[in-house]
Amino acid sequence: xxxxxxxxxxxxxxxxxxxxxxxxxxxxxxxxxxxxxxxxxxxxxxxxxxxxxxxxxxxxxxxxxxxxxxxxxxxxxxxxxxxxxxxxxxxxxxxxxxxxxxxxxxxxxxxxxxxxxxxxxxxxxxxxxxxxxxxxxxxxxxxxxxxxxxxxxxxxxxxxxxxxxxxxxxxxxxxxxxxxxxxxxxxxxxxxxxxxxxxxxxxxxxxxxxxxxxxxxxxxxxxxxxxxxxxxxxxxxxxxxxxxxxxxxxxxxxxxxxxxxxxxxxxxxxxxxxxxxxxxxxxxxxxxxxxxxxxxxxxxxxxxxxxxxxxxxxxxxxxxxxxxxxxxxxxxxxxxxxxxxxxxxxxxxxxxxxxxxxxxxxxxxxxxxxxxxxxxxxxxxxxxxxxxxxxxxxxxxxxxxxxxxxxxxxxxxxxxxxxxxxxxxxxxxxxxxxxxxxxxxxxxxxxxxxxxxxxxxxxxxxxxxxxxxxxxxxxxxxxxxxxxxxxxxxxxxxxxxxxxxxxxxxxxxxxxxxxxxxxxxxxxxxxxxxxxxxxxxxxxxxx
Amino acid sequence: xxxxxxxxxxxxxxxxxxxxxxxxxxxxxxxxxxxxxxxxxxxxxxxxxxxxxxxxxxxxxxxxxxxxxxxxxxxxxxxxxxxxxxxxxxxxxxxxxxxxxxxxxxxxxxxxxxxxxxxxxxxxxxxxxxxxxxxxxxxxxxxxxxxxxxxxxxxxxxxxxxxxxxxxxxxxxxxxxxxxxxxxxxxxxxxxxxxxxxxxxxxxxxxxxxxxxxxxxxxxxxxxxxxxxxxxxxxxxxxxxxxxxxxxxxxxxxxxxxxxxxxxxxxxxxxxxxxxxxxxxxxxxxxxxxxxxxxxxxxxxxxxxxxxxxxxxxxxx
Numbered sequence: 001x002x003x004x005x006x007x008x009x010x011x012x013x014x015x016x017x018x019x020x021x022x023x024x025x026x027x028x029x030x031x032x033x034x035x036x037x038x039x040x041x042x043x044x045x046x047x048x049x050x051x052x053x054x055x056x057x058x059x060x061x062x063x064x065x066x067x068x069x070x071x072x073x074x075x076x077x078x079x080x081x082x083x084x085x086x087x088x089x090x091x092x093x094x095x096x097x098x099x100x101x102x103x104x105x106x107x108x109x110x111x112x113x114x115x116x117x118x119x120x121x122x123x124x125x126x127x128x129x130x131x132x133x134x135x136x137x138x139x140x141x142x143x144x145x146x147x148x149x150x151x152x153x154x155x156x157x158x159x160x161x162x163x164x165x166x167x168x169x170x171x172x173x174x175x176x177x178x179x180x181x182x183x184x185x186x187x188x189x190x191x192x193x194x195x196x197x198x199x200x201x202x203x204x205x206x207x208x209x210x211x212x213x214x215x216x217x218x219x220x221x222x223x224x225x226x227x228x229x230x231x232x233x234x235x236x237x238x239x240x241x242x243x244x245x246x247x248x249x250x251x252x253x254x255x256x257x258x259x260x261x262x263x264x265x266x267x268x269x270x271x272x273x274x275x276x277x278x279x280x281x282x283x284x285x286x287x288x289x290x291x292x293x294x295x296x297x298x299x300x301x302x303x304x305x306x307x308x309x310x311x312x313x314x315x316x317x318x319x320x321x322x323x324x325x326x327x328x329x330x331x332x333x334x335x336x337x338x339x340x341x342x343x344x345x346x347x348x349x350x351x352x353x354x355x356x357x358x359x360x361x362x363x364x365x366x367x368x369x370x371x372x373x374x375x376x377x378x379x380x381x382x383x384x385x386x387x388x389x390x391x392x393x394x395x396x397x398x399x400x401x402x403x404x405x406x407x408x409x410x411x412x413x414x415x416x417x418x419x420x421x422x423x424x425x426x427x428x429x430x431x432x433x434x435x436x437x438x439x440x441x442x443x444x445x446x447x448x449x450x451x452x453x454x455x456x457x458x459x460x461x462x463x464x465x466x467x468x469x470x471x472x473x474x475x476x477x478x479x480x481x482x483x484x485x486x487x488x489x490x491x492x493x494x495x496x497x498x499x500x501x502x503x504x505x506x507x508x509x510x511x512x513x514x515x516x517x518x519x520x521x522x523x524x525x526x527x528x529x530x531x532x533x534x535x536x537x538x539x540x541x542x543x
Numbered sequence: 544x545x546x547x548x549x550x551x552x553x554x555x556x557x558x559x560x561x562x563x564x565x566x567x568x569x570x571x572x573x574x575x576x577x578x579x580x581x582x583x584x585x586x587x588x589x590x591x592x593x594x595x596x597x598x599x600x601x602x603x604x605x606x607x608x609x610x611x612x613x614x615x616x617x618x619x620x621x622x623x624x625x626x627x628x629x630x631x632x633x634x635x636x637x638x639x640x641x642x643x644x645x646x647x648x649x650x651x652x653x654x655x656x657x658x659x660x661x662x663x664x665x666x667x668x669x670x671x672x673x674x675x676x677x678x679x680x681x682x683x684x685x686x687x688x689x690x691x692x693x694x695x696x697x698x699x700x701x702x703x704x705x706x707x708x709x710x711x712x713x714x715x716x717x718x719x720x721x722x723x724x725x726x727x728x729x730x731x732x733x734x735x736x737x738x739x740x741x742x743x744x745x746x747x748x749x750x751x752x753x754x755x756x757x758x759x760x761x762x763x764x765x766x767x768x769x770x771x772x773x774x775x776x777x778x779x780x781x782x783x784x785x786x787x788x789x790x791x792x793x794x795x796x797x798x799x800x801x802x803x804x805x806x807x808x809x810x811x812x813x814x815x816x817x818x819x820x821x822x823x824x825x826x827x828x829x830x831x832x833x834x835x836x837x838x839x840x841x842x843x844x845x846x847x848x849x850x851x852x853x854x855x856x857x858x859x860x
Contacts, residue, residue: 016587016588016589016648016652088834089834089859095859099859181789182788185788376818376857377856378856387767456625457837458604458837459604459605525854528854529846529853529854529855530546530846530853530854531855533856535844536856536857538571538858538860539860540567540571540858541567541571542560542563542566542567543563543566543666
């Protein structure tokens with residue numbers, strides 16, 4: 001709690017604090033913004049707008065999707081900041097929902113979110129062999145006429161390559177996450193500035209090219225005539241551009257949410273944030289606005305050189321292996337061919353690989369915090385959260401997350417069953433949104449379901465719009481956004497990432513296993529220890 | 544034998560609602576004994592300045608409050624008390640006098656703290672004595688020694704600091720309120736060597752340490768129960784890459800004492816951000832944490848059998 005500043009006039013002080021009060025200053029907004037940007041990711045989310053949105057929903061506007069999504073995400077961020085302000089502790093969403101709505105439902109939702117988060121961390125790691133390494137080695141192979149580098153690029157993006165290199169990267173992520181926290185945050189700090197540097201280079205490469213330079217640059221590296229034939233090729237393979245830009249933009253909001261996913265992650269460790277109500281909201285909003293600006297500027301510079309229809313075609317071909325062409329729908333590649341400077345390409349590729357590891361680390365970090373909250377509530381064995389005495393890290397928890405991430409890598413590789421990186425991430429958005437209904441409904445109804453707690457909450461939580469609690473209004477807008485994303489998944493299934501009966505069965509299965517874990521843990525604690533886990537979730541009236 | 548259920552909490556820091564919830568929890572969870580582990584007094588007074596005509600002016604968490612009716616004033620007094628502060632109603636000239644005289648300010652603080660503790664003890668006695676439940680209410684490093692007197696004189700409320708009590712037929716309770724030195728040099732902060740001596744004296748009171756409960760305000764060093772944000776020389780939180788850096792700040796003397804005596808259970812507070820439990824040898828060590836300012840009671844429910852801790856859970860109510 002911060003001591004208020006006292007004016008100098010006698011009799012004008014607002015608070016008389018004891019000298020030994022222990023009041024300390026709070027973390028700044030910049031710190032919270034940095035983590036949000038890391039989790040949004042300047043690398044993976046830096047690729048998605050130009051590589052997927054346009055082609056997965058042909059006819060959508062990249063800038064439109066980014067902007068409309070960002071606006072709705074501001075409401076979603078406000079909702080989650082309020083969740084963190086109301087329950088400033090680990091896994092604030094699960095903690096709030098379990099205390100306000102339903103403990104078993106809140107746990108099952110949290111359980112599902114963590115498992116899918118770990119899996120999608122794996123799919124994000126899989127981007128390294130799928131995109132980052134091939135971009136670097138293919139560019140080098142072409143520029144220096146080295147066929148073996150081009151072959152390596154092909155192998156890296158193959159199922160085997162994704163599995164092997166992805167596993168190596170998962171091991172690296174695991175080993176970095178068991179290091180002391182100080183070391184981990186240094187690693188994240190370096191990644192933040194590397195990511196910004198990479199974007200400066202991309203802006204330079206795109207911004208300094210003449211408006212008609214792209215077709216020739218493309219043909220130089222991808223083959224004569226390749227540029228001209230791209231749109232027709234995509235249409236031959238099934239691309240149909242929906243002329244209704246507005247509808248396609250709305251359809252693309254699910255990907256827009258995925259682009260910005262991460263701004264609200266600090267809510268999962270709200271217990272470590274001082275003055276949570278200010279820090280969480282300003283941090284999440286600023287990380288949203290900063291990344292929106294970065295990605296929109298990238299879109300403006302790219303669309304100065306290449307029409308949106310062509311970008312859509314290349315993106316579509318990237319999701320259509322049956323087309324039998326090497327598609328390179330990556331902004332890093334577009335920039336590299338315009339300005340094929342080996343040092344610049346190398347820096348961008350290194351930054352991309354490095355920040356993709358950072359991104360996986362943030363997922364591992366917040367998953368471990370949520371797992372800690374479960375252990376705190378005695379829902380999972382304490383041994384899972386054992387802290388190594390020297391490394392000061394929860395090794396077993398991180399190992400479990402790593403194993404699940406490896407499943408995500410295998411899924412993304414398509415090695416053992418039909419899967420894909422993009423499919424995993426689109427599925428994650430659908431599944432994450434479904435699980436979010438529980439905490440978002442909880443906070444929306446919080447003023448009415450727990451009026452005593454609401455009255456004691458911070459001023460930010462108790463803000464009103466007229467006579468209606470503001471969080472109820474914002475929560476309803478957030479719910480509407482989430483409902484649309486679920487509906488859009490069925491009405492406008494994304495190319496390569498639609499929701500089918502199997503995926504729904506997986507979702508249901510995870511929720512059911514979460515419920516089983518909850519009730520099993522309760523029965524065990526009651527019989528062995530005389531402790532009812534439900535006590536953790538009960539209100540206590542003051543005497 | 545049967546089971547003894549302990550309800551433990553600490554670091555109320557003057558929060559009226561937290562303490563009242565603590566008493567309510569005792570009845571809700573059918574506790575046999577209540578233990579409070581220290582830091583019971585608030586950190587600040589909020590002046591509520593009379594503006595004349597029944598109107599008042601105050602500031603709480605950066606927001607101006609202007610109650611103009613007895614009901615509004617009562618509501619503000621309650622809100623201030625619930626977050627652990629002491630509301631004091633002053634005429635404008637009184638406020639000026641108080642701010643000009645540091646000694647007078649200190650005396651007023653002390654009076655408010657003692658008054659609230661005594662009210663709490665009276666409420667506890669009224670609530671618990673009909674049920675035969677005893678409250679062991681120990682101050683902490685942040686509490687002045689003068690509040691100890693406010694805990695005396697009750698039949699069902701006791702101060703276990705440097706004293707031994709029988710929790711039941713099988714378990715003893717002893718307490719140590721001091722802590723190792725903090726940056727704020729609180730009332731009961733002391734050097735590790737002095738703390739070690741006090742711990743030895745407390746252990747010496749026990750007849751069967753292996754079945755005892757020790758309530759020691761400061762947690763053992765590097766136990767996971769003593770981790771808090773690292774501060775720089777300006778008492779500002781250190782952060783890197785968007786992360787708050789954390790460090791252990793518990794007492795090594797406490798750790799050594801637990802390793803030597805190996806009581807059944809130790810109860811700690813002091814570090815609000817580190818609720819949880821750990822084992823040092825056979826001893827279960829618990830820190831309930833604290834979120835008093837948010838009106839949330841953080842407590843531990845611990846079931847004891849003769850020679851073991853049967854089970855425990857941490858609650859946030």
